[in-house]
Amino acid sequence: MVLIAVQAAQVVYVVHRESLTFDEGDHMFAGYMMGHTGDYGLNPEHPPLVKLLAAVPLRFQALWTPPLQGRFFKAEAYLSGRDWLAHNDGATQRLVFQMRMATLVLTIGLSLVVFWAAREWFGSTAALIALTVLTFDPNILAHGALVTTDMGISLFFLASIYAFYRYVNRPTLARLLLTGLAAGLLLATKHSGILLAPMLVVLAVWEVCTAKGERGRTALRLTGALAAIVVMGVTVLWAFYGFRYAARPAGLQLSNSLVSYAAQLPAFDAKVVLWFARWHLLPESYLMGLVDVKQVAASSPTFVFGTNYATGRWWYFPVCIAIKTTVGLLGLLGMTWYAVRKGRLRKTRELAYLLGPGAIYLAVAMASGMNIGTRHILPLYAMAAILAGAGVSTLAGRFPGFSDADERAPEATTETTAVPDAKLRKRWAWVAAVLVTAHIASALMVFPNYMAYANEVWGGPKNLHNLLSDANVDWAQQLIQVKEWRDRHPDEECWFAYFARPEIDPAVYGIHCHALPTADTSWMGGEEVIPAVIHGNVLISAGDLSGCEWPSARMNPYLDFQQLQPSEMIDYGVMVYHGDFSVPQVAAMSRGQHAEEMIAQGRAEQALYLTREATELDFDEIVSQTARGDAAVAIGAKNEARAAWKEAIASAQHMDSEAQKSYIPDLERKLQRLD
Numbered sequence: 001m002v003l004i005a006v007q008a009a010q011v012v013y014v015v016h017r018e019s020l021t022f023d024e025g026d027h028m029f030a031g032y033m034m035g036h037t038g039d040y041g042l043n044p045e046h047p048p049l050v051k052l053l054a055a056v057p058l059r060f061q062a063l064w065t066p067p068l069q070g071r072f073f074k075a076e077a078y079l080s081g082r083d084w085l086a087h088n089d090g091a092t093q094r095l096v097f098q099m100r101m102a103t104l105v106l107t108i109g110l111s112l113v114v115f116w117a118a119r120e121w122f123g124s125t126a127a128l129i130a131l132t133v134l135t136f137d138p139n140i141l142a143h144g145a146l147v148t149t150d151m152g153i154s155l156f157f158l159a160s161i162y163a164f165y166r167y168v169n170r171p172t173l174a175r176l177l178l179t180g181l182a183a184g185l186l187l188a189t190k191h192s193g194i195l196l197a198p199m200l201v202v203l204a205v206w207e208v209c210t211a212k213g214e215r216g217r218t219a220l221r222l223t224g225a226l227a228a229i230v231v232m233g234v235t236v237l238w239a240f241y242g243f244r245y246a247a248r249p250a251g252l253q254l255s256n257s258l259v260s261y262a263a264q265l266p267a268f269d270a271k272v273v274l275w276f277a278r279w280h281l282l283p284e285s286y287l288m289g290l291v292d293v294k295q296v297a298a299s300s301p302t303f304v305f306g307t308n309y310a311t312g313r314w315w316y317f318p319v320c321i322a323i324k325t326t327v328g329l330l331g332l333l334g335m336t337w338y339a340v341r342k343g344r345l346r347k348t349r350e351l352a353y354l355l356g357p358g359a360i361y362l363a364v365a366m367a368s369g370m371n372i373g374t375r376h377i378l379p380l381y382a383m384a385a386i387l388a389g390a391g392v393s394t395l396a397g398r399f400p401g402f403s404d405a406d407e408r409a410p411e412a413t414t415e416t417t418a419v420p421d422a423k424l425r426k427r428w429a430w431v432a433a434v435l436v437t438a439h440i441a442s443a444l445m446v447f448p449n450y451m452a453y454a455n456e457v458w459g460g461p462k463n464l465h466n467l468l469s470d471a472n473v474d475w476a477q478q479l480i481q482v483k484e485w486r487d488r489h490p491d492e493e494c495w496f497a498y499f500a501r502p503e504i505d506p507a508v509y510g511i512h513c514h515a516l517p518t519a520d521t522s523w524m525g526g527e528e529v530i531p532a533v534i535h536g537n538v539l540i541s542a543g544d545l546s547g548c549e550w551p552s553a554r555m556n557p558y559l560d561f562q563q564l565q566p567s568e569m570i571d572y573g574v575m576v577y578h579g580d581f582s583v584p585q586v587a588a589m590s591r592g593q594h595a596e597e598m599i600a601q602g603r604a605e606q607a608l609y610l611t612r613e614a615t616e617l618d619f620d621e622i623v624s625q626t627a628r629g630d631a632a633v634a635i636g637a638k639n640e641a642r643a644a645w646k647e648a649i650a651s652a653q654h655m656d657s658e659a660q661k662s663y664i665p666d667l668e669r670k671l672q673r674l675d
Contacts, residue, residue: 011144019479029081031055041247044288121350126389138453156186184236247285303548310551310658312369328439336391373471395428452572465542474542474573476500493536499543502526519549552659588614592624604634
């Protein structure tokens with residue numbers, strides 16, 4: 001309990017000093033609206049469990065809610081969530097903190113499951129080591145109380161696998177029901193929970209293949225158990241949607257119908273989703289989220305090792321593991337590998353229940369194409385903690401004070417662990433002590449900025465923004481610290497490229513700087529028209545500095561700043577530059593983005609004038625070139641529109657082929673409509 005208390009204290013301190021992260025506002029708002037109005041359509045990209053859990057402290061609070069505007073569901077959830085929190089909470093973050101504390105129970109639950117599973121599988125020493133590793137793991141601590149799905153999926157994946165192990169070990173109705181409940185909670189947390197099905201199938205096949213006699217009976221029993229788990233799991237999932245198919249309550253419809261949204265998927269995927277919809281086998285909101293996951297994964301840019309890619313790289317997550325895992329934990333896992341290789345750790349079944357699901361999860365993550373942070377493989381860190389404990393307990397033996405009974409799980413398999421002689425155990429104990437200490441020290445050195453953790457081999461957190469981006473470094477959580485910086489420079493001019501603008505407004509936190517354009521302001525607005533030369537302090541979030549949301553580095557207007565040494569770093573995630581800076585691409589992009597807003601408002605002539613200015617500033621800037629064509633065609637100037645779009649195509653052709661697909665086909669369709 002002491003370790004869990006230490007872990008909780010760290011997490012509470014970390015989130016108390018962090019502003020909203022990128023996705024939290026829309027999760028919080030969606031959870032509140034689900035609980036108060038039964039509206040599951042505001043944010044269908046994720047199932048409701050974590051959102052509903054976060055909203056528990058607000059269950060009996062009547063808060064102001066913004067009027068719905070019928071926007072695309074992501075814009076509706078993000079922008080309405082922003083306005084909802086700004087109106088009800090402001091910069092106090094009282095409500096934010098309450099909701100974060102509600103989700104902290106998921107981290108505590110994960111720690112308990114890690115301890116229980118490790119103790120039953122490998123003994124009390126393993127359990128203590130596993131819990132120690134988890135208590136100080138920087139990736140777990142970074143996300144431990146954020147209102148996102150990452151801790152929930154980590155908890156319920158491990159809980160489901162552990163529950164299935166216990167059922168297989170001693171089949172009872174109670175254990176089967178518990179496995180079905182855990183599976184249902186997993187499905188209700190995140191769409192990747194469906195990976196539990198192939199995991200359990202693989203484990204069941206392994207059990208049949210290793211069964212001693214009566215394999216047919218074992219296969220029949222496990223087939224029935226898997227069917228029952230599916231039925232129970234789906235039933236629990238439906239319960240979280242109130243056993244209602246429709247995503248939204250009566251009188252409201254999704255901004256994009258499921259049919260039209262699914263039509264953008266490959267034909268086979270669309271048919272499968274619509275077949276489930278036709279027979280109402282899964283809730284509409286859940287199916288809409290599945291479609292959205294596929295859509296995002298297919299077009300998600302990646303930044304890794306200082307290079308921008310238009311799509312995901314299969315090797316992205318192994319790189320993340322190498323960079324964002326402590327050297328101490330990597331060493332502990334090396335001990336476990338050695339123990340297995342030398343035949344000293346022979347808990348074959350227990351290892352199968354860790355390594356099999358872990359390998360499936362990592363393989364799917366690597367193939368998914370969604371490379372936006374180590375948080376997407378967070379369940380692997382819980383499994384790694386247990387494996388680390390197994391290696392230490394095998395090679396170093398028991399800790400003083402633990403009896404032999406502690407080391408024998410009551411339902412352990414007949415396999416035994418070969419224990420080396422006392423002298424060798426002592427040496428291994430020293431190695432383990434050094435590695436565990438290194439793990440703890442490495443984490444504490446970056447406290448409380450766990451989000452930006454990188455191990456020492458890669459240069460630590462100060463160098464991480466050159467290697468990775470997004471939630472690996474900067475998830476827009478630094479506004480409280482930026483406000484403190486601003487208070488120390490009250491009379492100085494400042495320009496801010498903020499990663500989560502306009503989903504989160506820095507002005508709510510009292511930060512009043514000029515708003516520089518970002519990838520998100522390109523489709524949601526919020527930028528200012530920027531001059532070609534700016535003076536004073538330029539603050540750039542690590543996510544915007546890397547251009548991780550652009551499919552090509554050529555689109556990144558802050559590329560030149562990568563060559564400069566920042567004057568300061570705020571929480572390793574916001575770079576501060578001081579001086580005079582020529583920023584023609586920034587200026588041109590801001591005009592192009594602003595012009596698109598003006599066109600939507602019916603001010604096409606003014607927009608055209610603005611984009612002509614942009615062309616004079618930076619002839620090759622694609623956003624402003626595209627906007628110039630859009631403005632020209634809106635007033636009937638087809639020749640100018642044709643010329644502008646052709647210039648945009650010519651600029652896009654300088655990008656690599658994958659990135660070109662993000663722009664050229666759309667521009668070509670615009671040209672075809674002119675003819």
